[in-house]
Every structure is written in C-alpha cells, then in structure tokens.
Amino acid sequence: MDNSIVIIGGGLAAAKTAEALRTRGYDGALVVVAGEDHVPYERPPLSKEFLAGKTESAELAPFDAQWYATHRVDLRTGVSATQIDSDAKMVTLDDGSSLAYDTLVLATGSRPRPFPGEPEVAYLRTVDDSERLRERLGEDRSLVIVGGGWIGLEAAATARAAGTSVTVIEPERLPLERILGAEIAAAIADLHRSNGVDLRLSTGVESIRVQDAPGGTVFGDDASTHTADTILVGIGAVPNVALAEEAGLSVSNGVDVDAGLRTSDPNIFAVGDIANHDHPLFGRIRIEHWANALNQPAVAAANILGGDEVYDRLPYFFTDQFSFSMEYRGHASGSDAVVIRGDLSALEFLAFWLDEENRVRAGMNVNLWDDGDAIAELITSQRSVDPVRLGDRAIALDSV
Structure with a gap:
C-alpha cells in the first residue's frame, strides 16, 4: 500500500496505532506527531506507580525511540499540529512545516x-506534571486536592x-x-479517611489564592480555608477536539466515530480519549480510559487498510487506592441498581449494576481476580438475571 498516514498524538493510542499498522503489513510512510518532548507513553501510572517513584519514565513508553526508527516511523517529538486542511489532506505543524496525508x-x-x-496550580496529565508533583510530596509537606474523582483519589492515596x-x-x-x-462510594470514603485523608465532602470551591505556586489557599463555599504547599486540581478532563472541529468533523462530546472508528471524513479516524464511539452494546459513548487507547488502534488500523472491523470490546478500567484495587467492565451509572456479592467491609467483593430489566450493564471485581471473564459474559449476554441469586456467593455466576 503506497500512501502516507499521519497520526497526531503522544499517548498510548498513537503508539499502538503505529504498531498495529506495521504489524498488519502497512509499508508506506508513517508519521507520528507526538507534541511533547517524549516518545509516546502511558498515563495511568502518573497518579500511581510513577508518582510514587516506583517506576522510571522510560518504563511508561510501550516503545522506545529505537523501535520507531527500526519500524521506519517518523516520530516528531516536541512539535504539535495546529491545523488540518481536510480538503488538501494537509496537517500544519507549529514549527512551520506541513505534512501531507492520505x-x-x-x-x-x-x-x-x-x-x-x-x-497557577498543579494538574496531573503529563509525565512532567507527575515529576513536579512527586518532588513536592513527602513528610512535612501538605497537599490540597480539588476534586474527588479517580485522579484525585489515586493521587491522594499515593501522597499519603x-x-x-x-x-x-x-x-x-x-x-x-x-x-x-x-x-x-461510602466504603471508598471510609477507606481514605482511615488512611488519614481529610475528606471535605459536599463542599464546593469559591476561589483559590496562589502563594508560592503551586501552593496557596483554597476557599470553600462553606467559609472554610485550606492552605497547603501544593494545590492539585482534578476536576475532570476535556477532550482535545479543536483540530477536529476546525477541520469540519462531526464533534459532540468528542469526535464522533462509527463502530469502526471512522469520523465523518472517510480519510480520518479517531481513537482513544477523544473517540465518541458508536458501541454496538452501549450506543454512543466516550471513555477516557487506558483500555480504549490500548485496543481501539488495532480496529482502526484494520479499517484503514481496507477492513470492516467493529470495536465491540467492553469498556474497562482499573484503580489502586490504598487497599482498594479493582477492575471495572461495562458502562453504567450510580443511579442503576447495585448488587453486592461478597464482603464490602473487607473490600473483597463483586459489584453489579443492573438496568430496569435486570440486565447487567457493568461489573466490578474488588481484590478478587478470578471472575473477570464471568463478569464480561454476564454483560455481553444481555440476559436478565435474578438479583438475589446474583448476590449469593454460593451460586456460580454462570448459573444466576
């Protein structure tokens, strides 16, 4: 296949797309525009092992610079894309150069x-962010985290x-x-408190006053004040869709893609955090988790090369916070009915989220590692289950 493929991104999704294209036999020109001054790398360890100093930065990258050279991938680090001309099939970079693509x-x-x-507070998204934050942790140091989501709680556990x-x-x-x-959620809150985290719940933030950035004082809407050496803001993420919007692609809560990860332009695909994906089971969803970045590229590569594959993997993510280690599969919300199977107080349990027809929409295994396949089967089968039997540890999951 004699053409040119350009990949814009510096994370796991970009790296795995390049790998998948070469693995599937694409032998043409291949360019990765990574943006940061690093080879593309994985981000989950940034709030866990890497932040704790247990992992070196080189271990975050699925492939080193030599891999890109060996596989004839033109890796552009430290340069970013600024514009896509979809009519001319041209990408403009911030160093003044441009790249043609098919x-x-x-x-x-x-x-x-x-x-x-x-x-001027701290955020946690890049390896540089994590390195700076790690240098500010330790005995006699203080950290205020604005936001109690996954990143905030993982960072809290690592900092403690x-x-x-x-x-x-x-x-x-x-x-x-x-x-x-x-x-x-109450069990997780109790776990953090038992490990010394001061959780201020039902508390909004009126303002932040920075003194000796990124330290300062956070002013709560309950008239409380919280001063720390470091203020870390973790109030969610925003998909980077400006390039797609300016190129005229369909965008709604991310870049809209079909089941095969094609955008509204047949010559442009999207993978990873930005992909607002038409999932065969859950409808249109956008998932900001590692598993999509890992697995979507293989489907995109297959379809770029003339295939017609569908990305139908279950959404998946994991977390580690103190003694709470879990895997979550599927897609549900806290408003769905929840069935607990096991010992919640001991943090050894399975949890299932059921819709109105008692179909399992999502499942989570906490400190139990043998049930992932059975949980996945319950979700994909879409059969109605008996909630009482589902919660009974004496009954095999395939019999509920």
Missing part, C-alpha cells in the same frame, strides 16, 4: 479541566503513602457516587 488518525487525548480563572498531609475537597455528597452508587 489517511489521518487523531489520537489527541484530553487535557485537565482548568479551574475558573486558571490559577509518601507521608504527605492530604485534604480532598469534593462538592458531591460522596466521592464517585455518580459512578459507583452510594454504598460503594
């Missing part, structure tokens, strides 16, 4: 949602393990309640 893959990921007014005093400010009644439901 097929373009967008893997531009997401960025932290800024706090209003954009004070380093001896840092941690306060988490979260406007919801319980952290992660909208995702996991009240019962499990």
Whole structure:
C-alpha cells in the first residue's frame, strides 16, 4: 500500500496505532506527531506507580525511540499540529512545516479541566506534571486536592503513602457516587479517611489564592480555608477536539466515530480519549480510559487498510487506592441498581449494576481476580438475571 498516514498524538493510542499498522503489513510512510518532548507513553501510572517513584519514565513508553526508527516511523517529538486542511489532506505543524496525508488518525487525548480563572496550580496529565508533583510530596509537606474523582483519589492515596498531609475537597455528597452508587462510594470514603485523608465532602470551591505556586489557599463555599504547599486540581478532563472541529468533523462530546472508528471524513479516524464511539452494546459513548487507547488502534488500523472491523470490546478500567484495587467492565451509572456479592467491609467483593430489566450493564471485581471473564459474559449476554441469586456467593455466576 503506497500512501502516507499521519497520526497526531503522544499517548498510548498513537503508539499502538503505529504498531498495529506495521504489524498488519502497512509499508508506506508513517508519521507520528507526538507534541511533547517524549516518545509516546502511558498515563495511568502518573497518579500511581510513577508518582510514587516506583517506576522510571522510560518504563511508561510501550516503545522506545529505537523501535520507531527500526519500524521506519517518523516520530516528531516536541512539535504539535495546529491545523488540518481536510480538503488538501494537509496537517500544519507549529514549527512551520506541513505534512501531507492520505489517511489521518487523531489520537489527541484530553487535557485537565482548568479551574475558573486558571490559577497557577498543579494538574496531573503529563509525565512532567507527575515529576513536579512527586518532588513536592513527602513528610512535612501538605497537599490540597480539588476534586474527588479517580485522579484525585489515586493521587491522594499515593501522597499519603509518601507521608504527605492530604485534604480532598469534593462538592458531591460522596466521592464517585455518580459512578459507583452510594454504598460503594461510602466504603471508598471510609477507606481514605482511615488512611488519614481529610475528606471535605459536599463542599464546593469559591476561589483559590496562589502563594508560592503551586501552593496557596483554597476557599470553600462553606467559609472554610485550606492552605497547603501544593494545590492539585482534578476536576475532570476535556477532550482535545479543536483540530477536529476546525477541520469540519462531526464533534459532540468528542469526535464522533462509527463502530469502526471512522469520523465523518472517510480519510480520518479517531481513537482513544477523544473517540465518541458508536458501541454496538452501549450506543454512543466516550471513555477516557487506558483500555480504549490500548485496543481501539488495532480496529482502526484494520479499517484503514481496507477492513470492516467493529470495536465491540467492553469498556474497562482499573484503580489502586490504598487497599482498594479493582477492575471495572461495562458502562453504567450510580443511579442503576447495585448488587453486592461478597464482603464490602473487607473490600473483597463483586459489584453489579443492573438496568430496569435486570440486565447487567457493568461489573466490578474488588481484590478478587478470578471472575473477570464471568463478569464480561454476564454483560455481553444481555440476559436478565435474578438479583438475589446474583448476590449469593454460593451460586456460580454462570448459573444466576
């Protein structure tokens, strides 16, 4: 196949797209525009092992610079795409150069949602962010985290393990309640408190005053004040869709793609955090998790090369917070009915989210590692289950 493919992105999705194209026999010109001054790398360790100093930066990258050279991938680090001309099939870069393409893959990921007014606080998205934050953790150091989502809670657990005093400010009644439901969210809150995290729930943030950035004072809407050496803001992420919008692609909560990851332009694909994907089971969803970045590229590559594959994997993510280690499959919300199977207080349990017809929409295994396949089968089968039997540990999952 004699053409040119350009991939825009510096994360796992970009790296795996390049790999998948070469693995599937594409032998033409291949360029990766990575943006950061690093080879493309994985981001989940940035709030966990890497932040804790247990992983080196080189270990974050699925492939080193030599791999790109060996596989004739033109890796452009430290340069970003600024414009896509979809009519001319041309990408403009911020160094003044441009790249022609026959097929373009967008893997531009997401960025932290800024706090209003954009004070000079810490965020956690890049390896450089994580390195700077790690240097500010330790005994006799203090950290205020604005936001009790996945990133905020993972960073809180890592910081406490380093001896840092941690306060988490979260406007919801319980952290992660909208995702996991009240019962499990309460158990996570109790776990953090038992490990010394000062959780300030049902508390919004009126303002942040920076003094010796990224330190300063956070002012709560309950008239409380919280001063720390470091203020970390983790209030969600925003998909990087500006290039796609300016190129005229269909965008709604991400770049709209079909089941095969094609955008509204047949010559442009999107993978990873930005892909607002038409999933065969869940409809249109956008998932900001590692598994999509890992697995979507193979389907995109196949279809770029003339195939007609469908990305139908279940959404998947994982977390590690103190003694709470889990895997989550499927797609549900905290408003769905929740069935607990096991010992919630001991953090050894399975959880299932059921729709109105008692079909399993999502399942989570916490500190139990043998049931992933059975959970996945319950979700994909879409059969109605008996909630009582589902919660009974004496009954095999394939018999509920």
